Amino acid sequence: MANYYTDHPEFEFHLNHPLMKRIVELKERNFADKDEYADAPVDYQDALENYKKVLEITGDIAANVLEPNSEEVDQEGPHLVDGRMHYASKTYENLDVTRKAGLWGLSMPRRYGGLNMPVTPYSMASEIVAAADAGFQNIWSLQDCIETLYEFGSEEQRQKYIPRVCAGETMSMDLTEPDAGSDLQRVMLKATYSEEEGCWLLNGVKRFITNGDSDIHLVLARSEAGTHDGRGLSMFIYDKRQGGVTVRHIENKLGIHGSPTCELVYKNAKAELCGNTRLGLIKYVMALMNGARLGIAAQSVGVSQAAYNEALAYAKERKQFDKAIINFPAVYDMLSRMKAKLDAGRSILYQTARYVDLYKTLEDISKERKLTPEERQEMKKYTRL
Ligand SMILES: Cc1cc2nc3c(=O)[nH]c(=O)nc-3n(C[C@H](O)[C@H](O)[C@H](O)COP(=O)(O)OP(=O)(O)OC[C@H]3O[C@@H](n4cnc5c(N)ncnc54)[C@H](O)[C@@H]3O)c2cc1C
Incomplete structure (x- = not known):
């Protein structure tokens, strides 16, 4: 099997x-x-x-x-x-x-x-x-x-x-808005603290959110009224059990149709602040995106492997001039190049993952106890890499 x-x-x-x-x-x-x-x-x-x-x-x-x-x-x-x-x-x-x-x-x-x-x-x-x-x-x-x-x-x-x-x-990460794509500093979804409810309330629209109707959302929102840059943004946890968010639209994409890309409307959605205010974009979303980068890299290597499997199987099965086409140098050459790129992509992915493992685990340990000078050096080295 x-x-x-x-x-x-x-x-x-x-x-x-x-x-x-x-x-x-x-x-x-x-x-x-x-x-x-x-x-x-x-x-x-x-x-x-x-x-x-x-x-x-x-x-x-x-x-x-x-x-x-x-x-x-x-x-x-x-x-x-x-x-x-x-x-x-x-x-x-x-x-x-x-x-x-x-x-x-x-x-x-x-x-x-x-x-x-x-x-x-x-x-x-x-x-x-x-x-x-x-x-x-x-x-x-x-x-x-x-x-x-x-x-x-x-x-x-x-x-x-x-x-x-x-x-x-x-889960989902709700960052992008109609007017804030690459430039997340422009995020305008509003977070206001309600003394009456004893929690934050979110109002606004998010767009292109993968798995946007998820159970638990991390949301980038503007908690500091009157600000216009990244320093006025904080990160919130929205729990679907609380209600207050509806899906307005699902994108019709070229591929990965099984993955819903949603437009969301937040209407007085109750949320919890995660970490401190003002660090949403500068610190927390950066960490979130680093995780997402490895995820997308793993997805890309997986898709490459699947494409290579299909190509190889077809080249072995398809016959022309009484020969499986894999025996023709031009075809064999294409497959070899695919495999070389696949192996290279995979090597870069796991080398990066190992570096991330080392610095992130040391960072986590540093919250439990003081790192030794050697460990601090080690963390610095792998963070830089
Ligand atoms: C399938 C899919 C899933 C997604 N999932 C999520 C998700 O889960 N959560 C989420 O928050 N967002 C998600 N997004 C949104 C994604 O993060 C944004 O599409 C992305 O940040 C780009 O924003 P934009 O589409 O508004 O393009 P824009 O920012 O408007 O960019 C338009 C073009 O201009 C270029 N450009 C922009 N700025 C510069 C610059 N400074 N220099 C050079 N070129 C520039 C861009 O490269 C692009 O070609 C998803 C998008 C897609 C397509």
Whole structure:
């Protein structure tokens, strides 16, 4: 049976990179969880085996559920019904299968219900999902927004939201507006603190929001009345259970139809401030975008792998002049170049992921204890890289 993980030894090659040992040691805080959680690894090899198991499950689901569903999902696409987005029918099946397999909140600490997986194997899972259905990868990999909530949210917010994402609730990042695309400093969605309600209220419009009818949104909004630049923007958590946001429109795109791109209307939507005011764009959205960049890179490598698989299979099967066309140098040359670019893209992706793992984990540890001078140097080095 096909498996998008075990079919490609490249994953294991990258997983066995020498830097992984250091990443695992840091991420597992020298395996401190082993006495408290049955699934926590006892050493480096055990941790690697755990990642491989998760990736094998992901590879199986990708090849045998997501990929067979992908054509129907792409043809049906999401629907807009009374201000709510409904996914294509088989997207619900994809969500259900990935939830039952525990493929949500992978990178979150175990105390919130996650698997404490580093970014590198998480990105591999992301690549595998994308190779099966790039649209579904958009929905699934937005779970990554939880990293930003973990990094900048309060402990109360962590305890409230992270277990929900680990259980399979979906996320979105609501940044773009009709007049604020590349130039996010122009965001105008208004956040006002209501003494009466004891919370922030959001009013305005967001556009082009992937998975815009998600359960938990991170929203960039203007909290400082009278300001016009990035310094007046803050980040908020909007919980769909609170109500106040409707979907006005779903974009009709050229591809990734299964991934809903939504226009949202916020009308007195209750929200919580995440972190401090004024740091929304300058600090928090930058962190959010860095996560999204790795997600998009993983999606691109996954799509490249899928395209290469199709091309290779066709070139082996298609015959002309009594020969499979793969035997013609011009065709073979094209395939070799595709594979070389695919391998290069994948190498850059996982090298970057390893650097991100190192600096982000050290940053996280620095909130628990003082880093040693060597660790501080290490963090600086990988942040720069
Ligand atoms: C499929 C899809 C999914 C998306 N998902 C999300 C999401 O989940 N959340 C979210 O918040 N947003 C999302 N977006 C929005 C996306 O982030 C914006 O489309 C993007 O920021 C560009 O903004 P814009 O479309 O308004 O283009 P504009 O900013 O108007 O740009 C138009 C053109 O001008 C160029 N340009 C702009 N500024 C410069 C400059 N300084 N120098 C040179 N060229 C420049 C651009 O490259 C582009 O070619 C999504 C968009 C798409 C298409």
